[in-house]
Amino acid sequence: SAVISQKPSRDICQRGTSLTIQCQVDSQVTMMFWYRQQPGQSLTLIATANQGSEATYESGFVIDKFPISRPNLTFSTLTVSNMSPEDSSIYLCSVHRVMSTDTQYFGPGTRLTVL
Amino acid sequence: QQQVKQSPQSLIVQKGGISIINCAYENTAFDYFPWYQQFPGKGPALLIAIRPDVSEKKEGRFTISFNKSAKQFSLHIMDSQPGDSATYFCAASITSGTYKYIFGTGTRLKVLA
Numbered sequence: 532s533a534v535i536s537q538k539p540s541r542d543i544c545q546r547g548t549s550l551t552i553q554c555q556v557d558s559q560v561t562m563m564f565w566y567r568q569q570p571g572q573s574l575t576l577i578a579t580a581n582q583g584s585e586a587t588y589e590s591g592f593v594i595d596k597f598p599i600s601r602p603n604l605t606f607s608t609l610t611v612s613n614m615s616p617e618d619s620s621i622y623l624c625s626v627h628r629v630m631s632t633d634t635q636y637f638g639p640g641t642r643l644t645v646l
Numbered sequence: 647q648q649q650v651k652q653s654p655q656s657l658i659v660q661k662g663g664i665s666i667i668n669c670a671y672e673n674t675a676f677d678y679f680p681w682y683q684q685f686p687g688k689g690p691a692l693l694i695a696i697r698p699d700v701s702e703k704k705e706g707r708f709t710i711s712f713n714k715s716a717k718q719f720s721l722h723i724m725d726s727q728p729g730d731s732a733t734y735f736c737a738a739s740i741t742s743g744t745y746k747y748i749f750g751t752g753t754r755l756k757v758l759a
Contacts, residue, residue, distance in 0.1 A: 535689075562745055573735060574690070574749045587744075623689055633678045633741040637689035 533558060533626050535638035543644045544614055551610045552641045554624035559604035562627040564635065565597070567620045574623065580607045614645045648673060650738050652750030659757050665723040667753045669736035672717065676738040680747075681710065681721050684733045693734070694721070726757045 534557040544550050554563065565577040578586040578599055586599040601607045611618050621642050625635040651670045659665045669679075677698055682690035696703045696710040696719065703710045709722040723730055736750040 564746070573751045574747075576746060579744060579746065625689075627745050633739060633745065634680060634692050634695060635745070635747060636692070637682075639689045640687075642687075 533560065533636040535624065535626060535636060537622075537624060537638040537641050539641060540639065541642040541644075543646065545646055546615055548614055549610055549612045550614065550643060551608050552622050552624075552643075554607045554609070554638055556605045556626050560626040561604070563601065563607045564625045564627070565599060565607075565609045566623040566625065566637075568623060568640070569620045577609070577622075611643065614643075616645045619643055619645045648748055650736060650748050650750045652736050652753060654753060655751065656754045657756070659726045659755065661726065661728060661757055661759055663726050663757075665726045665730070665755055665757070666720055667734055667736070667755075668718065668720045669738075669750050670716075670718045671738050671748075673738070673740075674717070675740050676748075678739040678741045679710070679712065679719050680737050680739075681708075682735045682737065684735065684752075690735060723755075726755075728757045728759045731755055731757050 536555045538553045563580045566574045568574050576589050577592045578588040580586045580599045580601040582601045582604050598610045621640045623640045625637045627635050653668050680695035681693045683693045684690040694705050694708045696712050698714050701712050707724045712719045734753045737747040739747050
């Protein structure tokens with residue numbers, strides 16, 4: 532398995548501001564993923580973040596709104612830019628490790644409320 | 647073709663009963679099917695997973711049944727306990743590609759004491 536931490540665990544932000552969420556893993560991983568989970572809903576993949584390359588975004592998500600950094604094999608950040616109340620969600624990072632099972636391990640999530 | 651359909655949306659079971667959650671997929675390229683358990687305020691945690699070369703996998707009280715021809719798989723929780731009350735998500739993945747998961751819509755399980 533993998534130990535994954537996210538910061539902050541929760542935040543309340545004003546409309547129009549930006550928030551950067553950090554994801555730290557206890558060991559090196561090749562693939563990291565960022566998800567959004569709206570209240571009472573399933574998980575929606577925002578983007579895949581591989582070290583050394585640009586993030587790959589899913590349909591409906593754009594880099595200007597959700598810029599992602601992946602500076603090394605244990606860390607990634609997701610920024611939610613120019614926030615609106617519709618961005619209120621839980622944001623989760625997950626990791627997939629080479630030479631492991633095909634399982635993704637999830638962080639505890641960041642609960643974001645935009646006023 | 648990329649959807650994974652999950653049912654029921656919610657489920658109430660008596661303590662000691664069997665909880666059954668079903669998922670169906672269309673894309674025959676999927677080759678990995680995990681189930682996740684999520685408690686309020688927590689991230690999803692892997693419960694059990696199966697590949698299409700086996701029809702059943704059991705771990706403790708949790709069993710996955712897999713029907714490749716019908717493109718369906720289900721989670722059975724035997725002797726359900728109040729501590730099993732959580733939201734359960736099935737997922738499907740193509741492991742030779744991007745390893746992206748397609749998640750089902752989730753089932754909220756409540757086990758009555």
